[in-house]
Amino acid sequence: MKKLAILICVVMLFNGCKIGLNGASIPAEMKTVSVQLFENNAPLVIPYLSSQFTEDFKTRIRNQSRLSITQNDADAVFTGNISNYEIVPVAIQDNKNPTPGANRLNIRVNVKYTNNLNPKLSFEESFERFEQFKLDGQSIQALEPQLIKKVTAQLTEDIFNRAFANW
Template sequence: MKKKFILYLLLPFLFIVKGCGIYSFTGGSISAGMKTVSVSLFENVAPLVVPTLSQSFTEALKERIRNQTSLSFIRTDGDANFEGKITAYNVQPVSIQGGNIPTAAQNRLSITVQVKYVNAIEPDKSFDQSFTRYKDFSSTTPFASVEQSLIKDINTQLTEDIYNRAFANW
């Protein structure tokens, strides 16, 4: 009798999980039957080009997917496929401090990435969208000394946004 009671408690839960796809404890929902993913190199077509940005962004996206899913990576045509380009890389002042000659107190590095995501299992979840993130830094700090750290932080934010859009439907 106790086994029957446990079965009645578990049965509805199993139907819910089975009917809604594969869930992970990272907040993502991967389409049932999705087993592979491919991520193409994101070409840097921004007017201001940082030579390492294309590779570092692509690797950050792969790392995010690798850490939060059990999908296997293949070179092309995965069940989930990411491709795109880096379309903007800008440094601009965001706050001005007064004085005889006004100068920037804070600067902002922003990066924009155009992403085309194709879900071969559930095509209605595919998208083609731009994602932009930024990080502010003090104008008294030389940009060259903080640039790589800023890029790493922005890549983390961008890959989180892209992952959430593709797998968490945010």
């Protein structure tokens, strides 16, 4: 009987605990957020990048917070643009016939975050991430979608953490 009472106490204790691993500290009064389309202003334009980045960021907010995404009268607003998209060689393989041994996809996003509940927490910053890759006989076009997905995931995490986890 004593063991059962201890077990019930332990279960009740852990039941009352909530552990969040993403580090988000969103104020209780913040209920809504607006994410405007991140226009692609990069010199090299990938047609689907703008909508994919915007949707990936909305998905991150939905999955890692309790915030509702709305178009108007939001407690917080994200606007911005994709200012750079480039693929550059980072390692040369052969001195006689120089070919890239590795390449790097760079994406930079300018973000303006407006916190309408606490303007002191608003910011305007650039975020940049990259993914290094080898072609290994494949074309850049074949690898590009998965590379963009990886870099976009890193960028949306950085922006989310900056806005909601104060990182």
